[in-house]
Amino acid sequence: MELVILGSAGGPQPHPGKAAPATAVVVDGDIHVIDCGNGVGRQIVSAGLELTDLRSVLVTHHHVDHNADLGALVHLAWTAARCEPVDVYGPAPLESMIKQYLELNEPDISHREGLGRPALAGVFRPHEVAGPGTVHEADGVRISAAVATHPPMPSFSYRVDAHGRSVVVSGDTARCDEVVELSRGADVLVHEAYSPDHLGEFMAGSNTKIERLRQHFAQAHTSAEDAGRVAAEAGVRTLVLWHLIPWQLSDEEYAAQAARTFDGEIVVAHDLQRIPV
DSSP, X not given: OEEEEEEOBOSSSOOSSOOOSEEEEEXXXXXXXXXXXXXXXXXXXXXXXXXXXXXEEEOSOOOHHHHXXXXXXXXXXXXXXXXXXXXXXXXXXXXXXXHHHHHHTHHHHHHHHHTTOOOGGGTEEEEEOOSSEEEEEETTEEEEEEEOOOTXXXXXXXXXXXXXXXXXXXXXXXXXXXXXXXXXXXXXXXXXXXXXXXXXXXXXXXXXXXXXXXXXXXXXXXXXXXXXXXXXXXXXXXXXXXXXXSXXXXXXHHHHHHHTTOOSEEEEOXXXXXEEO
């Protein structure tokens, strides 16, 4: 099992130094993508992986930085010769979103199907996640979900278990007991992290009121210090700080904040980083 950081920044705005949120857990050559922000297909190829090995896509929630390329990722894998179904998981209205994506892209799809490709609709295999529990189990891989705290958006965290190893990806969430329990004893926890002291410094040009933004982050996101608390309570081996807001803050500063509450291994995520599990 290997964890690949495809994109490590948080938020919808493109950044010159970090790609949009996306991770991949690779098991026996099969790629399980968790969250698929803008550009995830290119990031998969840049990481040295093959789009045709895409096995499943798991969306934590329907904010644009986490689902912007959901349809495009499977579509591009299909153009790269993926013919087998790709299991796609996420909260409602996932099924209607995929249907609308297929309708929106009908001109391209019908042209390529006319060249002899199998129907793209058959490559999408959607599964709406309605609550906690096992969402996928096949070929020695079990993927479980827990309800995350990210109001007002329904959101899930996911855990991948295979070959006696485990990776948890938090998605967007405030610190919550459900994510702690999902992460219990995991080898690697990939957890979102922000720095409360630096929101105003780096977001002065935002079109959102800074105080309202602070309130939202306090209710729906996790500080690097609290991410350390989650890792410590869950007893994980390695904490990977990801979905970094602000992305401009140094690795040393993020790691120092998490180290206040967690004395295990701390990794600050970088795009295309490969982490053995």
